Amino acid sequence: MTKLLKVHGSENHFFILDQTQLKNQLSDNELSNLARDITNPDNGVLGGADGVLVVNHAGSQDALGQMRVINADGSEASMCGNGLRTIARYLSEKHHQDQFKVETITANLDVSKQKDLADHVPAFSVEISPVKFNKEAFPFDHLETDQIMNRKILNFDPDLRFTAIALPNPHLISFVKNKNDFKKLGPLGKQLNGKNPYFPDGVNVSFAKILGHNELFVQTYERGVGFTNACGTGMSATSLAFLLNYPNDGDYDHIIKVKNPGGMVKTNVHHQNGKYWINLIGNATFTDVVDVDEDDLHNADVSKNNVKIQSTGEENAYQKFVKTIKK
Numbered sequence: 001m002t003k004l005l006k007v008h009g010s011e012n013h014f015f016i017l018d019q020t021q022l023k024n025q026l027s028d029n030e031l032s033n034l035a036r037d038i039t040n041p042d043n044g045v046l047g048g049a050d051g052v053l054v055v056n057h058a059g060s061q062d063a064l065g066q067m068r069v070i071n072a073d074g075s076e077a078s079m080c081g082n083g084l085r086t087i088a089r090y091l092s093e094k095h096h097q098d099q100f101k102v103e104t105i106t107a108n109l110d111v112s113k114q115k116d117l118a119d120h121v122p123a124f125s126v127e128i129s130p131v132k133f134n135k136e137a138f139p140f141d142h143l144e145t146d147q148i149m150n151r152k153i154l155n156f157d158p159d160l161r162f163t164a165i166a167l168p169n170p171h172l173i174s175f176v177k178n179k180n181d182f183k184k185l186g187p188l189g190k191q192l193n194g195k196n197p198y199f200p201d202g203v204n205v206s207f208a209k210i211l212g213h214n215e216l217f218v219q220t221y222e223r224g225v226g227f228t229n230a231c232g233t234g235m236s237a238t239s240l241a242f243l244l245n246y247p248n249d250g251d252y253d254h255i256i257k258v259k260n261p262g263g264m265v266k267t268n269v270h271h272q273n274g275k276y277w278i279n280l281i282g283n284a285t286f287t288d289v290v291d292v293d294e295d296d297l298h299n300a301d302v303s304k305n306n307v308k309i310q311s312t313g314e315e316n317a318y319q320k321f322v323k324t325i326k327k
């Protein structure tokens with residue numbers, strides 16, 4: 001039997017598959033099929049998820065393991081901030097280390113264990129980088145600009161302004177004034193993640209409201225997924241866009257509180273020698289352990305009839321923590 005973990009960061013849910021425990025690795029095609037099957041909200045195990053996080057041995061010596069991110073639609077993403085916190089916890093407990101690097105598709109990123117957010121709510125900090133603004137990094141096209149920085153784009157909306165930041169997965173951010181503007185997020189997210197001339201590979205779209213000095217609310221429509229409770233790279237990109245566009249409302253090298261529909265994270269944006277990076281700090285919650293036959297993983301045949309599920313009890317603790325934020 002193989003063990004899968006059901007996990008979340010700010011209720012952005014994933015299954016962790018540690019391929020180092022398998023007799024045979026899944027091919028890329030098998031990983032895509034598994035992600036589509038197991039994340040399905042209607043018939044996936046435990047109500048589905050937003051994606052699958054795959055742990056492999058690292059190719060480079062200075063990382064403890066490698067993370068790959070497979071979205072719910074089977075596409076692969078270069079990065080996942082909420083997911084990286086849960087992988088950091090997984091590798092930390094497996095190797096008994098509190099500070100190390102995790103290999104991702106584009107970079108080896110620093111992660112470290114933090115003080116628990118509350119009883120039984122473990123927290124990790126993860127580095128979010130590299131940061132890119134040029135259109136090739138997304139890519140985007142047909143917008144008559146090489147960077148999108150606080151610009152109106154009439155093809156997207158007559159009133160809103162947009163900023164595009166790749167971390168290195170692509171993000172488009174807009175700061176809205178009215179609650180009603182959040183209603184525009186779904187249609188715009190769908191437009192830019194369907195066949196469209198502007199973002200041919202799709203884009204994660206986040207809308208944000210400034211709640212106070214160093215305080216934001218962010219909601220994201222994710223590429224390859226749809227609406228999520230939270231997107232870690234989305235909240236990190238939004239924090240940087242916030243400091244670039246509203247310099248009087250927030251500070252570099254300071255904690256920014258970012259509330260989201262699934263809870264709250266903290267970001268800390270740095271800018272040194274022309275380079276930007278962000279630390280993303282938040283929960284890394286393991287909700288369930290799922291025993292599954294390795295053949296069923298290869299065949300993307302994982303249903304409640306052929307798995308054994310054991311709850312960890314951590315979700316109750318997380319929900320208690322969330323109640324304290326909302327007050």
Ligand SMILES: N[C@@H](CCC[C@H](N)C(=O)O)C(=O)O
Nearest residue numbers: 077080081082169231232233
């Ligand atoms: N939920 C993630 C981002 C996952 C990848 C994204 N959907 C993409 O395709 O870029 C996060 O927490 O960062």
